[in-house]
Amino acid sequence: MKTDVFISGGGVGGLTLALKLAQRGVDVVIAERLASHTPAYKGELLQPKSMQIFDGLGLFEEIKERANEIKVLDMLELSSTLAVRDQSYLDYSVLPGKYNAAYMAHHEELKSIILGAASHFSNFHYLRGTTCKKVTEDKAILRKGKEQIEVQADYFIGAEGRASITRKAMGIEIKQSAYNHHFLTVTFPRPENFRDGQIISTYNRFLGLFPLPDNLVRSVYLIPEGDYQQLKEKPISHFHKLYTDLAPSLDGYVQQLQEWKKIQLMIPVMFHAPAYIKGNKAIIGDAAHAVHPMAGEGMNMAIQDADILGELLADMMESGNRQPENLLWYEKVRYKRAEHVLQLSHLSALAYSFPFRTVSYLRKKTVERMEEDPILHFKQMLNVSGLGMWKENVRDRFIQGGFMPVRSRDLTSDTKELKYFTREEDYPWKVEGLV
Ligand SMILES: Cc1cc2nc3c(=O)[nH]c(=O)nc-3n(C[C@H](O)[C@H](O)[C@H](O)COP(=O)(O)OP(=O)(O)OC[C@H]3O[C@@H](n4cnc5c(N)ncnc54)[C@H](O)[C@@H]3O)c2cc1C
Known part of the structure; x- marks a missing residue:
């Protein structure tokens, strides 16, 4: 079997990448180890950036229809007698524009929607119940029951989740932290x-x-x-x-x-692979990074990886600039964004990890301040949404700690939108060129 791009793993990340490539006319083979749906729980919270990506893929309405819209996260801190001590809100509507809510969708249903859309393309080939056993320079060795299948491809993408065999074939080692x-x-x-x-x-x-x-x-x-x-x-x-x-x-x-x-x-774990690409291979999603689930980001990071890598691979094919060095653009765009989300999720995890009253008091104070200060509130929701990245500075930390007063003036919608990733920031090679 011969193809342009081989993807190992048909989770949300692999399927989103495959759909994106198929829509752009790239021939793609995807192998998924499981033969049918699994009852195992996985990510279900879709952040605004993921919805923007699915909009680009023509799936926004279908997903929205089958999801529960979440505008607000209600943060309740209870006393030891279980009375409400504090109630704060983290509100997605501080994000201007169309993508100002999160959506809860059944994980397997979301995968079916993406798979259904991809299946319309004759250049999309889905191998169900097929395990990728080995990836070499130019082929992947797969197994389906007793049958062995070889797939020759120009590029090999590992989207198999945490225990990625493509990552191992690339010689990339990870250091995992536990909680x-x-x-x-x-x-x-x-x-x-x-x-x-x-x-x-x-x-x-x-x-x-x-x-x-x-x-x-x-x-x-x-x-x-x-x-x-x-x-x-x-x-x-x-x-x-x-x-x-x-x-x-x-x-x-x-x-x-x-x-x-x-x-x-x-069992939450955290790791960030030191690299996402090597030669004609790349890893996406949980194969590249595992994030503490506190901020509900894991699945979204996989979708965002798929979007950037998919656009890049499709542009490489379309323009004839097929040199694997171009894959570096994917790592350049995604690595620092993923690192930021990993740190945010890690901090949120720490805030709930220690059973001490002082930690609970500090947490209550931080969330309260975040709600009261419109800039802190916007920063938090922006970073969580994936639509942009705006790190907290020293002044923010002082406000959060109660050492400086909260700001009363909000930013205008136009100023907020300037903080969103632009098309040039998402896909910089379109401006700077491929080799
Ligand atoms: C219990 C649980 C709860 C979670 N809750 C959340 C949440 O609330 N919000 C959130 O955003 N994230 C959550 N996550 C994380 C989120 O599910 C993952 O980050 C996301 O699914 C990653 O997508 P992926 O496509 O990279 O990998 P996966 O979803 O892991 O998909 C990998 C696919 O590859 C297949 N595969 C593996 N090895 C092979 C092979 N050798 N050959 C072929 N196929 C293979 C697997 O069967 C699987 O279908 C949760 C994860 C777990 C485990």
């Missing part, structure tokens, strides 16, 4: 009017609630590392109480979960 906590994660029914995201915390507890369509809610509950086995031995009513203590509105809903086996353990 002192894990999460229980599960989806269950919710009240119909519960539509916004909620982060509920006490000094030693954390519950994240993200409403999905179909009156369901995806939840993540923080537990100390190593507690899972012990917890599972308790009656399921113990789990219900953990939730209803923090979110009484879920009483009568969370109890619809009757088995521990539906509740999955999620």
Whole structure:
């Protein structure tokens, strides 16, 4: 089998890349190890930049229709008696323009939408239930049952997630950091009017609630590392109480979960591969970086990688500038953006990692200040959205710490939009040229 681009791994990242290439007339083969949908939980929160990318791919309306729109993240800090001590909002509407909300979509459904769109193209070849075993200079060796398949390609992209075999073939080593906590994660029914995201915390507890369509809610509950086995031995009513203590509105809903086996353990890790490309190979998504799930960014980073690399590969094919050195543009655009998101997510994780009252007090203060100061609020939402990157400076830190007063004047929409990545920043080779 011969193709222009071979992609190993048909997760959200690999599929988005394949769709983008197929739409631009590039011949693409994608191999996905799984033969059918998996019940395993994965990313479901689509940030504004991902929606902008899907708009470019013609999928915005379809995804929006099948998703729950989240305008606001409601941040509740409770006292040790579980009374509300503080309530702040992180609001996507501070972002001007069309992409000013996040969307919760079922992970497998999102993949089906992308796959469905790609399947219309005769230059898109999807090999289901096919594992990529080895990648060499010019071919990938795949296995489907007992059959061995060889794919020759000009470029090989690793989109297989954390245990990427393409990354290994490229000789790229990663250093993974672990956290002192894990999460229980599960989806269950919710009240119909519960539509916004909620982060509920006490000094030693954390519950994240993200409403999905179909009156369901995806939840993540923080537990100390190593507690899972012990917890599972308790009656399921113990789990219900953990939730209803923090979110009484879920009483009568969370109890619809009757088995521990539906509740999955999620182990957060963080790594950033030192490089994304080598010769005619590149890695995207979780193969290139794993991010703590606190800020809901992992899937979005995979989509954003796919967008930049897809545009680049398609431009290389179209212009005949096929030299692999051009792939450097992908790393140049994406590496520092990904590093920033990794750091943001890591900081958010630390803010909820330590069960001390001082940490809870500082967290409450920081979130309160972020809501009150319009520039801090915009910066936070901009960075989380993926639409732009605006790092916090010393003045921001002083305001957050309460050492300087909050600013009362907001930025105009035009000034805010100047902070969005431009087309030239997303795709700089279009201006600077390919070799
Ligand atoms: C439990 C859990 C919860 C999460 N929650 C969130 C969240 O709320 N928000 C968020 O943004 N992110 C979340 N994430 C992270 C998010 O799901 C990932 O960052 C995202 O799915 C990465 O996409 P990807 O395409 O790079 O990799 P993946 O989604 O991991 O896809 C990789 C694909 O490659 C296939 N594959 C692997 N090896 C091979 C091989 N050798 N040959 C062929 N195919 C192969 C796999 O079967 C898989 O389908 C979560 C992850 C987990 C595990």
